[in-house]
Amino acid sequence: MKTKGKKHILLAIPCESNEVHVPVASFAVEAMRQNGIKDCPYEFSIAFQVGRKPTEFARNCLITQAYNRKDCDAIWFVDSDMVPSKNSFELLNCKDDIVAGIAPILSNPLSTEPSFTFNLYKRVQSNNNLDFIPIGLNGGVPFKVDGAGTACMVIDRKVFSDKRLWLGKPSGKEKIIPLFRWPRSITGETLGTDDLDFCRRARDLGYTITVNPNIIWGHLKEMDLMWPMEKLRTVLMRPPSSLITMNEWNDHAIRAGQNPHYVYQNCSPSGEATGNSSQDGVNRTHRKQVTGVSKEGQAHA
Numbered sequence: 001m002k003t004k005g006k007k008h009i010l011l012a013i014p015c016e017s018n019e020v021h022v023p024v025a026s027f028a029v030e031a032m033r034q035n036g037i038k039d040c041p042y043e044f045s046i047a048f049q050v051g052r053k054p055t056e057f058a059r060n061c062l063i064t065q066a067y068n069r070k071d072c073d074a075i076w077f078v079d080s081d082m083v084p085s086k087n088s089f090e091l092l093n094c095k096d097d098i099v100a101g102i103a104p105i106l107s108n109p110l111s112t113e114p115s116f117t118f119n120l121y122k123r124v125q126s127n128n129n130l131d132f133i134p135i136g137l138n139g140g141v142p143f144k145v146d147g148a149g150t151a152c153m154v155i156d157r158k159v160f161s162d163k164r165l166w167l168g169k170p171s172g173k174e175k176i177i178p179l180f181r182w183p184r185s186i187t188g189e190t191l192g193t194d195d196l197d198f199c200r201r202a203r204d205l206g207y208t209i210t211v212n213p214n215i216i217w218g219h220l221k222e223m224d225l226m227w228p229m230e231k232l233r234t235v236l237m238r239p240p241s242s243l244i245t246m247n248e249w250n251d252h253a254i255r256a257g258q259n260p261h262y263v264y265q266n267c268s269p270s271g272e273a274t275g276n277s278s279q280d281g282v283n284r285t286h287r288k289q290v291t292g293v294s295k296e297g298q299a300h301a
Contacts, residue, residue: 006043007073009092009154010066014058015050015080021220027084034089042092045072056180056194059150063160064170064177075160079151083218091152091215097159097207098199100148101215102137119149120211121196123203132196137213145211147199150180152217159207165198 011031013024031044047065052058059077066075078084082103091101102118121132123146132147159165160179167178180198183191199209 003043006041008043008045008069008071010062010069010072010075011044011046011078012059012062012066012075013046013048013078013080014052014055014062015048016053016055016058017080018051020048020050020080021082023083023218023220024078024080027078027088031089045069054182056182057176059180059194060176060178061174063179064174066157067161067177072157074154074156076154077150077152081220082151083220084152085215085217088152088215088217091154091212094142094210094212096144096210097156098148098202098209099154100150100209100211101152101217102211102213103149103151103217103219105149105219118213118216119151119195120145120213121147121199123147123200131200140214142210142212142214145209146203147196148209148211150195150198151219152215153195159202162205164205165201 011028013020013028028046032046034040035043047062049058049061052061062077063075066072085101088101091099100120102120105117105119117134118137120135120137122135123131124133125131135145160177165179167181170177180194182194183197185191203209
């Protein structure tokens with residue numbers, strides 16, 4: 001039973017492996033510590049899904065837990081490979097159907113020249129699944145977006161309880177609610193990501209999404225993503241109409257009629273960006289290096 005007058009938030013941590021990184025475990029402990037603060041308007045509980053694959057299945061299991069707990073007012077997804085920031089709880093100051101912080105992601109991990117961006121997006125007209133492109137961080141001021149990553153995302157109960165968003169009836173012994181999926185073609189080719197697919201359907205139903213770009217979490221991958229994250233900080237003041245893009249995102253952005261801001265063309269942890277002096281110059285440099293949008297066409301968390 002939740003404490004009267006407090007909003008109950010379930011911290012939901014999906015983890016395909018049998019490990020949860022220390023920063024996420026520490027964040028969960030800090031959330032529980034908030035329960036002992038009398039004036040805190042929130043009450044937290046924690047749910048892990050360890051070893052459940054694929055990730056969208058783990059998310060659906062967590063959504064089911066939140067739905068079955070009648071005292072749960074919202075679910076806060078915290079991916080197991082995140083490094084939560086010290087100001088993470090400020091995210092709860094944003095009041096919307098869905099709110100999210102941001103994290104750096106590899107948008108083309110298979111490329112010989114990997115590309116990075118933050119996981120917030122606007123939706124554009126497209127004849128295929130390439131309808132989300134990264135956008136600027138609005139000077140750090142919270143603002144509404146069309147899509148965001150679920151790595152740090154709070155979803156209100158009215159959203160995940162809306163059966164119009166469910167992809168079918170709850171199934172299996174545990175009656176798992178099918179809210180998330182990775183869109184795939186009939187041949188198994190990935191056509192998008194679970195987070196953007198969810199955001200697309202939620203926006204189509206009229207739900208709104210707010211991102212606080214001051215909540216920036218680290219992302220633990222096979223390499224340290226902190227240095228490209230620092231590169232991306234250089235575009236913090238760009239407005240949402242300005243695209244944060246690089247490498248394979250560039251051609252797609254141009255086709256969508258956007259005005260890309262190229263963070264770098266050739267960049268190493270010890271080197272500075274090159275080919276960044278002018279729009280035309282960068283476009284010429286880019287077209288020598290990249291032939292088009294990545295095969296999968298969406299960012300990979």
